[in-house]
Amino acid sequence: MALEYENGSSYANVSIQDYEIGRTIRFWLFLGLDLPSIVCSIFVLYQLLQKQVLRQALYNHSSILMLSFNLIYQLVDIPCHLKYFYTGIIRPATPIFCLIWWFIDWGFFFINVLLLLWAVIERHILFFHTTLIATWQKRLFIHYLPLAMIVLFIMVFYIIAIFVPPCQNTFDYTLDLCGMFPCYESVPIFATVEQIGFAIIAMSLIAIFSISLLMRVIWQKYQMHRQIQWRKQRRLTLNVIFISLLYLFFCFPVSTIYLVQDYSNPGFAKELEPTLFFLSYFPVFLLPFICLATIPRMWREISISLEEATNVNTDDTTFPSSLFFKPTENEPSIDLLKVSGTKDKTNLYVTSLIQLIYTMEELAASKPADTYDDDRYKLIQEAVRCKFKLTDDQLEQLFNE
Structure with missing residues (x-):
């Protein structure tokens, strides 16, 4: 006896x-x-x-959104699967229940895929083009608006595709997900947007931007040796790399199978399809653990909360004993850490470094926004961090005051 899993016409x-x-x-x-x-x-x-420094960091906003949608998925969608796996039937056996289940199962999944794509793209901006987010107006259009547009677009798309489709949905209350696939999968425009746009193209771009981000970060580290942003960039890069690998490994294969089935060979990899579809849920389970392990400052904030530590020297950061700056080829190098300065008068130390590194003409001609991408400015930050043994949070707060 055979049991059929419906997927369009195959x-x-x-x-x-x-x-x-x-x-x-x-x-x-x-x-x-x-x-x-x-x-x-x-x-x-x-x-x-709850932690202000984590909440306000721009690079955490995409993670907060992804984890929020993921949590709803875990609390609503997964229990529906569990109930079906346990009983073998759908309860309650009503169309509205199935429609809501489909909306969360497909809509929230692809919201996270596109949020991940934007997170990878935004890492390039946060690392290498910080002038684009130097003001509130720029952050509004470059950071906040894309996040809102992604969520709004996917929500509207799946509200139309699932609740008011140009076709008739059928429900099988003896199969998982009420038959697994809504009728919009048979509508070319909806199927193309989802399978090619949301799945294949989005995941391919995730792979491309992730690889290029890793290469750019490594190349910057190689060129500049050690600087203040390296530790944070390393963790942020690992964060999106691991999440990208998670979705690419578990989700890209089944998306490719659907694409081949719909546009070339309806019987392609039918034996693997149920297993790969099942594995495509694993990013839902593993995403929180990757965020916990890779989000910068997360463990430090947790450690501070548990130990109520006030001594910043408990941070595992290592500080070099020297940091050299060479004004010109013909001038000797200057060890910036040997320049006199005290922690309670950090501003005077920074002023001394500015006078050593910049000429008066350069200071007069420079604009505040230009300093974000200036390697000399980053070198001053690194010198302050190393001389006074500051954490990344303390340094960021100091330079934002």
């Missing part, structure tokens, strides 16, 4: 016995992964929202 058949075993395994896998993942999601979101 089908995959598995035996009832295999299906029952698979359903039991899926139940315990989903349950075992979802419970700790929910706890981790709540914990990470609490840290990101």
